[in-house]
Amino acid sequence: MSTGTERTALLDAVEDFVVAAPAARQAAFAAALKRLSSELDARPTEGVEAIRRAIRRLADPALDYNDAQKLLRLHRRSIAACARDAADAPLRFAILGNVTTTPLAGFVELFLFAGGIEAEFVETEYGAMDQQILDPASALRAARPSFVWLACDRRELTHVPDARDDEAAAARAVDDELFVWVARWKTLHDALGCQIVQNDFTPPPWRTLGNHELRQPGSPARFVRELNRALRANAPEYVTIHDVEWLANRAGHERWEAGRYYHLAKLPCMPDALVDYAHSAASLIAAHRGKAKKCLVLDLDGTLWGGIVAEEGLGGIRLGQGDADSEAFSAFQRYVLALRERGVILAVCSANDDAVARAPFQEHPETVLHMDDFACFVANWNDKATNVRAIAEQLDIGLDAMVFLDDTPAERSLVRRCVPDVVVPEIDGDPLGSIAILERNRFFQVVSLAPEDGRRTEMYRANAERVQARQVAPSLDAFLKSLDMVACIAPIGEGNLQRAAQLINKSNQFNLTGRRRSAAELRAAADEDGWLTLTMSLTDRFGDNGLISALLARADERVLTIDTWVMSCRVLRRGAEEQLMNHLIERARAADFEVLRGEYVPSEKNGMVAELYPKLGFASMSAPTDGVQLFELGLDEGWTPRPTRVREVNA
Amino acid sequence: MRDVLNEVQAVFRDVFGDDELVIGRATSADDLDDWNSIANIGLFVAIERAFGVKLATAEMAQLTRERQTVGDLVDLLERKLAASG
Numbered sequence: 001m002s003t004g005t006e007r008t009a010l011l012d013a014v015e016d017f018v019v020a021a022p023a024a025r026q027a028a029f030a031a032a033l034k035r036l037s038s039e040l041d042a043r044p045t046e047g048v049e050a051i052r053r054a055i056r057r058l059a060d061p062a063l064d065y066n067d068a069q070k071l072l073r074l075h076r077r078s079i080a081a082c083a084r085d086a087a088d089a090p091l092r093f094a095i096l097g098n099v100t101t102t103p104l105a106g107f108v109e110l111f112l113f114a115g116g117i118e119a120e121f122v123e124t125e126y127g128a129m130d131q132q133i134l135d136p137a138s139a140l141r142a143a144r145p146s147f148v149w150l151a152c153d154r155r156e157l158t159h160v161p162d163a164r165d166d167e168a169a170a171a172r173a174v175d176d177e178l179f180v181w182v183a184r185w186k187t188l189h190d191a192l193g194c195q196i197v198q199n200d201f202t203p204p205p206w207r208t209l210g211n212h213e214l215r216q217p218g219s220p221a222r223f224v225r226e227l228n229r230a231l232r233a234n235a236p237e238y239v240t241i242h243d244v245e246w247l248a249n250r251a252g253h254e255r256w257e258a259g260r261y262y263h264l265a266k267l268p269c270m271p272d273a274l275v276d277y278a279h280s281a282a283s284l285i286a287a288h289r290g291k292a293k294k295c296l297v298l299d300l301d302g303t304l305w306g307g308i309v310a311e312e313g314l315g316g317i318r319l320g321q322g323d324a325d326s327e328a329f330s331a332f333q334r335y336v337l338a339l340r341e342r343g344v345i346l347a348v349c350s351a352n353d354d355a356v357a358r359a360p361f362q363e364h365p366e367t368v369l370h371m372d373d374f375a376c377f378v379a380n381w382n383d384k385a386t387n388v389r390a391i392a393e394q395l396d397i398g399l400d401a402m403v404f405l406d407d408t409p410a411e412r413s414l415v416r417r418c419v420p421d422v423v424v425p426e427i428d429g430d431p432l433g434s435i436a437i438l439e440r441n442r443f444f445q446v447v448s449l450a451p452e453d454g455r456r457t458e459m460y461r462a463n464a465e466r467v468q469a470r471q472v473a474p475s476l477d478a479f480l481k482s483l484d485m486v487a488c489i490a491p492i493g494e495g496n497l498q499r500a501a502q503l504i505n506k507s508n509q510f511n512l513t514g515r516r517r518s519a520a521e522l523r524a525a526a527d528e529d530g531w532l533t534l535t536m537s538l539t540d541r542f543g544d545n546g547l548i549s550a551l552l553a554r555a556d557e558r559v560l561t562i563d564t565w566v567m568s569c570r571v572l573r574r575g576a577e578e579q580l581m582n583h584l585i586e587r588a589r590a591a592d593f594e595v596l597r598g599e600y601v602p603s604e605k606n607g608m609v610a611e612l613y614p615k616l617g618f619a620s621m622s623a624p625t626d627g628v629q630l631f632e633l634g635l636d637e638g639w640t641p642r643p644t645r646v647r648e649v650n651a
Numbered sequence: 652m653r654d655v656l657n658e659v660q661a662v663f664r665d666v667f668g669d670d671e672l673v674i675g676r677a678t679s680a681d682d683l684d685d686w687n688s689i690a691n692i693g694l695f696v697a698i699e700r701a702f703g704v705k706l707a708t709a710e711m712a713q714l715t716r717e718r719q720t721v722g723d724l725v726d727l728l729e730r731k732l733a734a735s736g
Contacts, residue, residue: 065692066665066666066696070668073668102689103692260706260708260711263708263712264691264708265688265692
């Protein structure tokens with residue numbers, strides 16, 4: 001990955017599109033595509049990184065149908081011309097339902113690529129949803145996709161009540177319909193172990209009962225509403241309900257409803273809306289794969305309040321009640337706070353004196369955000385590209401997990417060029433516009449919420465304090481001892497399943513094999529004899545770190561192999577990994593295993609654990625084969641636990 | 652008088668991503684490899700936008716039947732443009 005300042009004619013053309021005023025957008029897009037096309041013609045193997053980056057930046061959910069098709073064509077050409085990232089097998093996804101899948105699948109693939117996932121669409125027979133699901137010999141079953149999107153709409157409902165039905169009959173219809181969908185989910189999941197994206201349903205854009213429609217138990221709109229509620233209430237963790245009704249509401253039912261295009265070509269919505277529809281579905285798959293953004297980096301003057309605090313003073317900045325502008329900034333702060341409360345990490349990156357930048361959060365009577373809402377606060381006179389990198393380092397998160405929000409065009413341009421992995425959306429200084437841009441791009445898509453999510457900023461900040469404590473502690477050991485760490489090690493079970501899945505799918509650095517597991521797969525492993533699963537939760541004197549590690553090991557005769565091991569980077573180098581290994585070895589010895597085997601699959605990001613197994617006393621067995629490096633530890637000889645400062649308590 | 656055929660050609664060039672594409676009244680789906688049912692979606696979207704007209708379901712259906720030519724599309728557009736003044 002390139003790290004220096006990026007400047008090529010191609011990326012300049014892309015930048016022109018990104019910053020273009022609405023009236024100039026179409027022309028700038030055409031110019032950028034032309035550049036991209038000639039780049040592909042001229043030197044398909046050079047500048048691969050610039051080509052990939054250009055496609056990622058051009059893939060905007062607001063593109064119109066034909067522009068998105070053109071970009072998709074060039075994306076396909078680039079895949080043919082540039083080798084794929086060999087490290088990852090492409091993610092396979094299928095789309096079922098009575099819709100034309102070709103354009104939809106293409107757009108999903110494009111947006112997944114833009115989100116950092118190489119994906120491959122599994123073609124299945126048009127329309128034959130139930131045959132595909134039920135027939136063990138179907139193309140769907142054979143291809144074993146890891147995601148199946150049931151892209152259905154109301155025309156595929158089979159238990160629609162009569163409009164004159166009473167409450168009881170309408171409720172039975174909802175039940176009967178629900179049963180059909182639950183059965184499809186279960187069959188699919190039992191056969192494929194896949195994650196399912198299930199559309200909810202949108203009522204027709206007409207109301208034959210007029211304004212009375214929702215009062216009537218058997219009306220189409222009422223039925224769809226009750227059914228959507230029932231689907232959500234009954235969806236198991238391997239099913240994500242895709243809120244298509246919201247998409248239709250946002251677009252407006254008249255603009256959403258395909259009408260002509262449905263009857264002509266079985267398009268589920270108007271062609272232009274199809275781009276955003278695909279983006280929405282792709283964002284769910286990407287979030288499942290841990291590719292949602294984690295951190296929002298915020299500028300202050302002009303972004304979180306109006307005016308410049310260093311010049312206008314606390315009383316001069318526009319924030320709070322009084323005028324429209326000030327109220328809009330308050331509204332934006334409330335939106336940002338809500339993101340924080342559900343797990344997005346907040347950071348500040350401001351060109352200011354530190355004390356001046358902090359003052360509004362400490363002293364302004366109407367500030368919504370306070371200092372403890374930020375995991376990291378950087379206000380100085382370094383350039384923002386340097387500061388953004390420093391924030392990533394302090395928080396120990398990847399640059400590609402960050403979104404940088406700044407009302408100054410030059411700062412955005414600088415960060416886009418110098419730290420190209422960070423996403424930098426164009427905003428215009430209207431705080432409500434910033435909300436719209438963040439929403440439209442679905443940067444922080446959510447597929448499930450764990451109790452830890454709300455405390456993430458707190459945990460990251462506590463970590464920053466721990467880093468400081470380490471600097472003053474006389475020795476590392478004394479520091480670790482002073483942390484007063486208590487670990488609870490327990491198998492994977494219902495109570496920690498979601499969090500374990502989240503950790504496995506989000507961890508990139510302390511991740512020995514990079515294997516991703518859905519909650520459903522984890523549940524299966526937890527119930528199976530051949531698997532041993534462990535999780536570790538850790539508290540220390542600064543607070544509760546929550547569940548910080550998960551490990552899956554599979555048994556094969558007398559050999560126990562660690563198939564998956566991830567740990568939160570917040571707790572690295574504190575002895576937690578040694579303690580978990582001590583625990584595992586004791587369990588393995590007690591169960592009469594003779595050999596404990598560790599696997600390491602190198603990736604771009606997990607270099608930090610390349611030497612983990614040797615450090616834990618394992619012997620390297622071989623040169624890597626198929627990208628897997630094997631390590632072994634004999635369990636029969638004398639063994640003493642490695643000393644740690646982590647105290648273990650029983651679950 | 653608008654040169655509708657020429658404007659339609661510009662739309663075809665844009666949608667099919669081929670700046671040198673030349674079409675005539677007799678051109679049909681048989682002559683263009685990429686002109687399939689999926690391409691029709693993009694063509695109709697672009698035609699409606701370029702000419703500021705709305706194609707009725709029946710007109711779209713008619714245009715996707717076999718042996719329909721660019722000439723049929725041009726005639727339809729000329730009729731619609733004349734009707735809308």
